[in-house]
Amino acid sequence: MPSYTAPTKxxxxxxxxxxxxxxxxxxxxxxxxxxxxxxxxxxAGKLTSSVxxxxxxxxxxxxxxxxxxxxxxxxxxxxxFAQVKEGGWTGLDMPEKYGGQNMPAVMGSAVGEMFSAxxxxxxxYQGLTHGAAxxxxxxxxxxxxxxxxxxxxxxxxTGTMNLTExxxxxxxxxxxxxxxxxxxxxxKLTGQKIFISSGEHDMxxxxxxxxxxxxVGGPEGIKGVSLFIVPKFIVKDDxxxxxxxxxxxxxxxxxxGIHGNSTCVMNYDGxxxxxxxxxxxxxxxxxxxxxxxxxxxxxxxxxxxxVAYQNALDYAKDRLQGRAVTGAENPDGPADPLIVHPDIxxxxxxxxxxxxxxxAFILWGASLIDAAHRSHDKDADGLVSLMTPVxxxxxxxxxxxxxxxxxxxxxxxxxxxxxxxxxxxRDARIAxxxxxxxxxxxLDLVGRKLAQDGGKHVMAFFDMVKNFIKENAGQDEGFxxxxxxxxxxxxxxxxxxxxxxxxxxxxxxxxxxxxxNDFMHMFGHVCLGLMxxxxxxxxxxxLAGGTSDTTFYETKLATGRYYxxxxxxxxxxxxxxxxxxxxxxxALDAANF
Numbered sequence: 001m002p003s004y005t006a007p008t009k010x011x012x013x014x015x016x017x018x019x020x021x022x023x024x025x026x027x028x029x030x031x032x033x034x035x036x037x038x039x040x041x042x043x044a045g046k047l048t049s050s051v052x053x054x055x056x057x058x059x060x061x062x063x064x065x066x067x068x069x070x071x072x073x074x075x076x077x078x079x080x081f082a083q084v085k086e087g088g089w090t091g092l093d094m095p096e097k098y099g100g101q102n103m104p105a106v107m108g109s110a111v112g113e114m115f116s117a118x119x120x121x122x123x124x125y126q127g128l129t130h131g132a133a134x135x136x137x138x139x140x141x142x143x144x145x146x147x148x149x150x151x152x153x154x155x156x157x158t159g160t161m162n163l164t165e166x167x168x169x170x171x172x173x174x175x176x177x178x179x180x181x182x183x184x185x186x187x188k189l190t191g192q193k194i195f196i197s198s199g200e201h202d203m204x205x206x207x208x209x210x211x212x213x214x215x216v217g218g219p220e221g222i223k224g225v226s227l228f229i230v231p232k233f234i235v236k237d238d239x240x241x242x243x244x245x246x247x248x249x250x251x252x253x254x255x256x257g258i259h260g261n262s263t264c265v266m267n268y269d270g271x272x273x274x275x276x277x278x279x280x281x282x283x284x285x286x287x288x289x290x291x292x293x294x295x296x297x298x299x300x301x302x303x304x305x306x307v308a309y310q311n312a313l314d315y316a317k318d319r320l321q322g323r324a325v326t327g328a329e330n331p332d333g334p335a336d337p338l339i340v341h342p343d344i345x346x347x348x349x350x351x352x353x354x355x356x357x358x359x360a361f362i363l364w365g366a367s368l369i370d371a372a373h374r375s376h377d378k379d380a381d382g383l384v385s386l387m388t389p390v391x392x393x394x395x396x397x398x399x400x401x402x403x404x405x406x407x408x409x410x411x412x413x414x415x416x417x418x419x420x421x422x423x424x425x426r427d428a429r430i431a432x433x434x435x436x437x438x439x440x441x442x443l444d445l446v447g448r449k450l451a452q453d454g455g456k457h458v459m460a461f462f463d464m465v466k467n468f469i470k471e472n473a474g475q476d477e478g479f480x481x482x483x484x485x486x487x488x489x490x491x492x493x494x495x496x497x498x499x500x501x502x503x504x505x506x507x508x509x510x511x512x513x514x515x516x517n518d519f520m521h522m523f524g525h526v527c528l529g530l531m532x533x534x535x536x537x538x539x540x541x542x543l544a545g546g547t548s549d550t551t552f553y554e555t556k557l558a559t560g561r562y563y564x565x566x567x568x569x570x571x572x573x574x575x576x577x578x579x580x581x582x583x584x585x586x587a588l589d590a591a592n593f
Contacts, residue, residue: 002311002420004053006045006114009552010356012038014110014363017538018531021106026367027374028104037107044111047087048118051080053307056119059260060423064201066252071200071262077122081155081203089115090126091153094133098149104374109299109366113359116296116303120427121260125158125198127296132159132210135289136229139277147235148208157206161289162193162230162266170440172283173222177213179273187275189213189230189268192250195434199264200232200249206241207232209266210289211273212282219280227282228273246271257426291388293435295365298391301399302358304428308406308421309351316344316409338409346566347409351402353563356556357528358395360535365391382457386449387527393441394524396431403428442516445523446501458498465491465530472537479540483533486564490526493571497522497578504581514585515578522574529568532560 012034015021021032055076062074084090093108094100115123133152136144151157168174177191189211200207209230218224234242250265277285320335330336338344365387371380407414407421414421432438450458469484469491497519505512539553539560547553 001054001057002307002424003314004049004056004118004307005310006041006049006118007306007359008038008041008045010359011041011110011113011363013535013538013552013556014360015106017542018360018535019106019363019367021367024367025375026104026370028102029106029370032104032107037110040103040107041110041114043087044089044114047083047089048114051083052115052118052122055080055122055260057420057423059119059121060257060427061259063259064252064262066200066249069248070202071249071252071264073201073203073262074260077260078203080122081125084126085155090129090155094130094149094153095137098133098137098145099153104366104370106363106366106370109295109363112296113299113303113306113362116300117307119260120300120304121258124258124261125201125203126155128161128198128293129155129157129159131289131292131296132161132208134292135161135210135227135285136208136276138288139227139285140229144229144274144276147239148229148231151206152208156204157208157231158198158201158204159208159210160196160198161286161293162196162199162209162211163286164195165192166194170436172212172225173220175212175214175225177211177268179213179215179226179228181215182272185274187213187215187228187273188246188270189228189273190270191268193266193268195253196264196266197261197434199262199266201262205233206235209247210276210286211268212286213273215279222283224280225282226279227276227285229276230268230271230273234272256429257423258430290435291385294388294392294441295362295369297431297435298365298393298395299362300431301396301428302355302362303399304424304431305351305358305399305402305406306355308403308424308428309348309355311421311424312351312406312409313339313348315413316348319410344409347405349559349562350567351405353532353559353567354398354402354528356535356559357531357563358399360531361391361395361527364531379457379460382453383460385452386445386457386461389436389441389445389449390520390523390527392435393438393445393520394527396428397438397521398524400425400428400432438520439517442520443513445520446505446512446516450498450501462491462495465526468530468533472533476540479536482561483536483564486568487526487529487533490522490529490568490571493575494522494526497575500579508582510582510586514582518574518577522571522578525568525571525574529564532563536560 015037016034021029059074065072091100093103093105096102129152133149136148152159165175179187179189181187211228211230212225214224215226234245236242246269248267250267253263316339317337319338321338322335324336324340329340365384368380368384371377403425407425410421413419469488473484501512536557539556542553
């Protein structure tokens with residue numbers, strides 16, 4: 001059975017060497033002293049490694065079952081969920097007013113990575129609840145917050161988001177679920193939603209569904225969509241639970257992965273709902289939840305890549321196959337371990353350099369969220385908005401690829417279920433699809449985010465890269481050559497692609513959209529390049545400062561050099577594809593495919 005070891009040391013490195021959280025002026029960051037964050041990460045690490053990770057294969061094998069309208073989760077999930085709740089992990093970064101611990105998002109993200117890596121399907125129950133609670137926190141009335149948030153923060157009640165219908169996914173303006181106003185101010189919702197993660201289960205007393213629907217008589221299309229709170233059980237005025245609402249499970253979807261999460265078809269038959277936010281402004285309220293979910297899904301790409309890499313590394317060190325071409329390295333054994341072979345090293349370095357770069361990228365993104373929410377920094381808010389499709393799209397595409405590489409290290413055993421590598425690949429695959437398929441993320445990045453606020457935020461990113469290079473150039477010849485020069489070249493490729501879109505996209509939008517996927521990946525590589533350059537500088541500073549842990553920082557530098565030399569040059573290929581335009585992409589008539 002695969003194992004998982006929480007990367008607490010590396011998380012500490014990102015928090016304190018890279019982000020320097022205690023020196024930040026973001027409110028609450030001064031409390032994030034190394035001993036404090038270490039204690040939190042170590043406790044979360046113990047829980048994820050000893051409790052959640054062993055249930056990962058159980059959830060994959062058993063799945064959820066629907067009996068007489070009740071969904072039963074896999075063996076051990078309910079008890080583990082109780083442990084998670086008891087430890088206060090579900091409300092780590094939620095307001096104290098509603099029972100949370102009010103820690104910054106950067107800590108929630110650090111802990112969240114470990115939870116997702118240990119057991120993605122399990123963690124989705126609390127993850128969806130966090131997103132639903134965030135939407136109510138941002139758009140609900142005081143009465144709605146008081147009614148729902150204390151129990152959602154504790155996960156005594158869980159939450160969902162209901163968008164997709166059988167005939168419409170991304171194009172939500174086509175939805176048919178309707179909401180009829182009632183005399184008491186509530187609404188009656190009727191319709192069907194599909195692909196609802198955590199839609200029904202046996203681990204919470206109530207489930208609070210956030211449902212998109214169209215109010216009868218409202219505007220057509222997306223402008224007529226509103227968001228509603230629809231509880232599984234009606235909540236009485238005194239906070240106790242009343243009658244079962246008109247919402248039921250039609251079936252549980254049979255899926256490629258995340259079997260331990262109950263992905264449901266939900267039927268609404270005159271279910272009582274309460275408007276969340278303004279009439280016909282449902283997408284604005286839902287995007288609070290969706291944007292948080294997209295960042296969380298990007299984290300899932302990183303998390304599955306990490307746990308797959310950890311196990312592939314162990315296997316490569318233990319499995320004896322062949323001899324090193326330069327001479328036997330295990331002369332007393334029948335063969336050398338896999339890790340002596342250059343192609344295995346290449347695969348493992350691809351995985352390691354991605355995982356560590358992506359971890360830095362995710363936590364940097366979380367720090368931007370903290371700056372936006374805690375310091376009301378509009379520039380940070382704009383920058384993380386720009387980065388959201390990159391984090392979601394690039395990290396899940398690359399994360400899936402890394403699970404495939406990890407599976408490949410095992411050879412034939414990677415294809416056999418008992419070794420567990422198949423699950424990481426299957427679980428990672430959904431992250432490229434849900435919360436907006438990655439093609440949509442690329443279109444959002446190129447079609448909306450680049451031009452947002454007059455292009456202010458992408459220009460701010462370019463300036464950030466330029467300033468880092470300028471401030472650190474000439475101090476160390478090796479650092480210039482290994483880190484700064486590759487970053488400069490990749491940034492120039494990204495700027496050239498942006499210029500191509502500006503010059504050609506207006507005349508023919510297809511020229512921009514045909515290159516959107518390449519641009520998203522190019523942007524992701526530059527972001528990881530920036531993270532690696534920063535981590536390289538932080539590692540050199542630690543070594544110059546006389547650290548006793550030289551192996552850790554020298555390893556960090558070697559891993560960064562690998563990424564800059566072997567992965568970052570992919571931006572040149574992406575640029576060539578982008579500049580080829582849309583003509584070859586759109587050349588065939590639909591009938592000729």
